[in-house]
Amino acid sequence: MSAVRERPRTDPVPRPEIERTPIDVRHIGQIERPLSGIERVWNVQIVRNLTVLVMFVVIWEAYTRIADIPPLLFPSFTDTCVAIVDAFRDHRMLAKISFTLTSLLTGYAVGLVAAAVLVSAASIWRVWADILTTATAMFNPLPSIALLPLAMLWFGLGTFSLVFILVHSVVWAVALNAYVGFQGVSPTQRMIGHNYGLRGVMFAIKILIPAALATVLSGMKIGWAFAWRTMIGAELVFGATARGGGLGWHIFENSELLNIRQVFAGLFMIILIGVLVEYAIFRTVELRTVRRWGMQR
């Protein structure tokens, strides 16, 4: 009839009351124990990451040796290391890296400044917020490489074209993340800022940016990754610009010559720089800011 089942009405069982005196702490033994050396070393993030890295290298080396892959197609780790040394000696690797990094950093820096201006405007005037969100929706999915032919037509075969498309690849990702981060800043913290007399730019610098730093940083990371892809992609597709080639050009040139070891060397350098930037810069900044402040774990 009814889905609700009748439960028998029981009273709680009457029991005597209990009172105890806690025994002396000295009799309990271990209450706090320092972690062992191994446990502590394993708790260091970099140690765990390095272990993973070493594992990859071992698998790579073992695979190429056991399966007896021709080095022309898939050089081993040791071959690649030798190739990298060769690259620095015979292939002007340092100059190539510095060319790539210079263009990359210029584009990235200009992109960050542009994003900062856009987001500041968007958080002050509503029209700019609309412009920013619409522009982001339009341009974020547009690959920068697709703009390179146009950029070269307009600005010629130079660094300027590269910087132009790099800025395009950075600005939208960074601006979008920062803007979303700013919108997520708690109303309480906003009121605290206003209560103590902060307005306009000082409010953004002292409240919005630190409060949204986790998202701002993640936007900067995404922007950095986009910039790298754009940079290498541009060099691969269009070869060296008038002033000389970078890492992408190194890969392209050597693949044309079927010098696969040098292709690997180029790829390996890109990975190495990426890992270095991730750990030496982004991770360090995170450790000293958002993690230290308990805003990210």
Next chain:
Amino acid sequence: MAASAAAAAIEAPIPEGAPILEVQGVTLQYKTREHLITATYRVDFSVYPADRFVLLGPSGCGKSTLLKGVAGFMKPVEGEMRLKGRRIAAPGPDRVMVFQEFDQLLPWKTVRQNITFALRNGGRCSRESDADEIAMSYIRKVKLGGFENTYPHMLSGGMKQRVAIARGMAMEPDILLMDEPFASLDALTRRQMQEELLGLWEETRFTVLFVTHSIEEALLVGSRILVLSPHPGQVKAELNANQHSHANVGSAEFTALQTRIHDMLFADRVLEDETVRRGS
């Protein structure tokens, strides 16, 4: 700008026996996505120096909105609010707010930096060393000595609220605005914090406007209680509660006042229920 306003306030002391805060016929409205909500309707009250003035009412009576109005975060659509005779138009460091939320402490600043940040930006100190000194003395006042270099996420809820109170008091505002500051604390910590707040008041005799929905807390903390009816908030009564403290909780007098306020607030509920029943 804020600093000069605060300085002007210090230069012009209010006359003896005059209220520090006057709220006259204040109607506050705010918009949600679908509704325009009238939070308070023509509320009047005056706060005098060294008052522990409590705004008491059930949720939806607009007491927090009223506090935000006094803080300058909302403009009244009708009536006006004056602090020391000057009309309240914008937020400023002469009225410091202490919130219920734990994130009112800036997580990127240590306990001490949270206080010096307020002192420096609020225009109370221009030198970092002065700000440091004041901050440390208030940190000791709220019994957090030794925690000055700790980041807020390492602190317990009660400790966070202590820092927020220290920050508010360090500013030495004309009036301290507290928006249910102990509501998210556990009962034991809450009681301890109420006693500590009263201890601090005993020491420095600041003026505080305190919002709560707990009748007991209103009686314990307040020297005068403004009882508000719900939705929209209107003044039901203004009562004296100076004689009550933790010492006489449960006494006949205490319970009588508690019941009186309870009935005042509960009367609305009954009426509302009846109209609903008649309507249906």
